Amino acid sequence: MNCTKHGFKKILSVALAGAFLLALGQTTRAAEKPYDEDTYGPAKPIVFAKPVKGVVFTHKIHTMDAGLACDSCHSGLFEMAAGTAEQNPDFTMKSLYEGKYCGACHDGSMAFSSKTRCTACHAGVHGYNKLMGAAPAGEGHGGH
Amino acid sequence: MKIRDLEKLENEGAETLPSEERRKFLRFGLAVTGVFLGGSVLSLTSVRDAKSYMGEMPSDAEKWPYKPHYSMVIIQNRCIDCERCMEACKQTNHVPSYGFRTKVYEQIRDIGNGKHERVFMPALCNHCNRPPCVRVCPTTATYKDKTNGIVMMDYKRCIGCKTCMAACPYNARYFKEENRAIDKCNFCFDTRLSKGETLTACAAACPAGVRNFGDISDTNSNVYQLVHRPDKVVWVLRPETGAMPNVFYTND
Structure with missing residues (x-):
């Protein structure tokens, strides 16, 4: 018992x-x-449409996960206002290879080289439409 | 067996090798040394001094290789799905909004550890050496050009039966309401090549060097060089159909 x-x-x-x-x-x-937006930046992914459609940048991966501070990129590499960089004519892959913009870190030693793993950032028109919630263009079924 | 002895062996061709076996070979990391002109991967042994193996002429082909023998080599992992190729194609060839002559497909591939990778795959008419669409066309509206091997359309002869659409292994055809006929890629023959341009609209518009266009019967051409890089694997889509496509895929 x-x-x-x-x-x-x-x-x-x-x-x-x-x-x-x-x-x-x-x-x-x-x-x-x-996820604290004041500490880590906007939660919403930044989607570039110029010079090519559908390049995705996520603050969380870079700040909260990788431990970068805001001033690592702002305002030396990128302005705070989203969409400023893509108005610049030199916002190209060539500039990245020269160490500008994302290329400042994505050089193959600090972070993966911007010459490799294209689709890690490029989500393309498919990705753009998904992120923007738009119906994919040219997928009509008029002909069938 | 020593490599010198291997080199002396006659190439048996890929058609006798089941695709599973071929994949196994590829997994061993053996260099691909030969490519059928418009066919599938051929030699899987590392033959150092091999230039190319042109393979047998398809028994039902009228002329082979063509001069020029137009081909496209797609460096797949460079594609970022900007779709400038599709835009350029639509503009150049008056493709309606509902139609397409080329597409970029998206694939999300599982790469382990819960991670995924995006892969974009451009696709277009493969201008096959043994085109199933030509074989099934009841009115010979679609045919293989006798000089350059481009799979052409004669809209006037097309009755819109869509049998070619069903036969095509690459989904490269659509019905164009405006013509009441099937429309497809012709490597921009009427809009560009016949006017002295050397590239198709899609190849010219590509910002990443994905679409490489040229004459594969010319050993100095970029396309010939690209499919004969001994350290790179070259593949074609749906080789099991026996269509012997002229669009090749590789990675950087």
Whole structure:
């Protein structure tokens, strides 16, 4: 009798401890989750359309995940106002290879070279339409 | 077997080799040394002094290779889906908004560890050496040009039965309402090549050097050079159909 009671207590304590740990785990996980736009920049991805459509930049990957500070890029490489860079005529891959814009880090040593892994950033017209929620152009079925 | 002995062996061709076996070979990292002119990957042994193996002439081809033998080599991993090729094609060849002569397909590929990779694949008429569309056309409205091997359309003869659309392994045809006929890529023959241009509109518009166009029967051409890089794998789409396409794919 005594023995069973003791056993029950043990189970109860283990279960309680488990529940507590689970709750703790959830709170810590929940604490990791919030993305603070003031610290890490806008949550919404920046989608460039010039000179080619559908180049995606995500603040989270660069700030929260990679640990870069705002002044790593602003305002030396990029202006704070989104879409400023793509108005510049030199916002091209050639400039990137010369170390301008993204190429300041994406040079093959600090981060993957901008001459490789094209589709890591280029989501193309397919990606552009998906991100902008637009119906893909030229996919009509008039002819069938 | 020593490599010198391997080199002396006669090339058996790829048609006797099941594709699974070919893939296994490719996985071993052996260099691809030969390419059928408009065919599939041929020699899988590392033959150092091999230039090319032109393969057998397709038994049902009228003339082969053509002069010029137009071909396109697509360096797939350079494609960023900007679709300037599609825009240029539509403008040059008066393609209606619902139609297409070339497309860029998107694929999201699982690369392990929960990560994914985007791959874009441009596709167009492969101007096959053994074109299934030509074979099925009841009115000979689509035919292979006797000089350059381009798969052409004679709109006046087309009755719009769409059998060629069903036969094409590459989904390269559409029905053009304006003509009441099938329309397809002709490597810009009427709009550019016959007017002295050397590139198709899509190849000229590509900012990333994805679409390389030229005469593959000329050993000095860019396309010939691109399919004979011993350190690169070259593939064609749907080789199992036996269509022997003239559009090749490779990566940088």
